[in-house]
Amino acid sequence: MVEQASGFYAAGRTPAPTRLAATVLLLRPAVDPGGDGVEVYLIRRVPAVAFGGVYAFPGGGVDPADADADLDWVGPDPQTWAHRWGSTPSQARAVVCAAAREVFEETGVLFAGSDSATMVDAVDSPMWEEERQALLARTVSFAQLLRRHRLALRSDLLAPWSRWVTPAFERRRFDAHFFVARLPAGQATREVSGEADHGLWATPRQALDLAAAGRWQLLPPTWVNLAEVGAYADPAAVFAASADRDAARPITPDLHVDPDGTVSFVVAAS
Template sequence: MTIDPAGFPAPPALVEHARRFRAEGGVPAAPRVAATVLLLRPAGAGFEVYLIRRVAAMAFGGMYAFPGGGVDRSDSEAHLDWAGPAPAEWGERLGLAPDAAQAVVCAAAREVFEEAGVLLAGADPASVLGDVSGDEWETARVALEQREVGFAQLLADRRLTLRSDLLLPWSRWITPEFEPRRFDTYFFVALLPEGQRTRDVSREADRTLWLPPAEARARAEAGELNMLPPTLVTLGQVAAAGDLAGVARAAADRDAATPVTPRLDDPEGGEPRFRLR
């Protein structure tokens, strides 16, 4: 997908943030490292992507996005059974040291379980769990979400292996400098494991949708779904891949290390728009 040189319309609230930041001579906040996952599933001749709408009280509240969140200490300290590329290989793809890359991958898997009830793990490196929607799994998910247990401990208690190979790196985005809460977010794609289903369980979302990526982007551009540039652009990119096999092929060649940062172009008398760099 070619990025639209005309940019993207900027929500009024973000324009006000940016103007206030400039007027007050604000100092950019340090971005927190984060991970987000585009869950994909077959749908007829095509495929769909899972979207959640952030609750109003959250950062970027009211916006549709993908499940995800910040890397926390438990991710960086995790010692767990691991399948797929070694942390050093992940580091090469993500432009990170091996330990930092492992933390980002762990955060991606943890967040998609916390926010969508999908667990990218199996009894061994060649298997993946089926249905994890029962009461026992929900109790475990809530304990993880409330930080009563770490992700590595949750997997170890059940003798499970993290299937890092089910995550495919896609891109990296950094929140604009004027935002009070900023994230350095690594985007991944993953196929919904057979037998598992997403569940509307996150306390941080008030609506969930499965939609074809092209339709989701079209509805956002029509004003039906509120989205920020990272979500809009990524939907267009995966839609352009054509099918799930095409998404996997595209992921293999993508630069997931070089960050993209939306910049607000706010000309006097003109329409404020986000442009990408």
């Protein structure tokens, strides 16, 4: 990474364009708190994908089909989400849809129900696995999947948390919108995604300690967001805190090399 950044700045190259992305901190109450009140679901990306080998939250790039307006919607509408993200309603709709889609693709958890008072039952049956595989193959869009099961996207189960933009020197760059979401009652995560070779629940403290010991790789956005949600007593407190956050302000980490060779990330908000 140091070599890549040094070459980029030395050559005066132009940064690659960013792609919209959605990332979700899926939360549940800590099984054994020990000082932490929440656990977060993390997956380890396979080496072949972007940022391979690192532990990250479920998420990925926004697809064109995520902007499909023909789907039932429960909770804050796209206009409300646009206000929180500082975007247009159509872009906000796509980002929220991508967040829900990516969580289903990578964890088997589905944020959907018939209305604001209901949730889809456990979605680990063979039928739902066929639907998930069709979604991964892009033979069906997330909106189409929900329509044929007469379900609505439960946007009220998601809350905006932060927005991170990949450093200028990276070849693949994302404008990543980070959400927080509680694990729905009656559903469980599964290790299902082909883009990850491992998934697990961990408290923020556990994850950060493993990274500090050099046993896990975490990118700066993951590190910072883990530290932030780890300060709250339970998932409900995280959700309450999201209402006061400026999620629209993009945060961009950059690499800094001191004269003695010490490497550090500098995090700046736009």
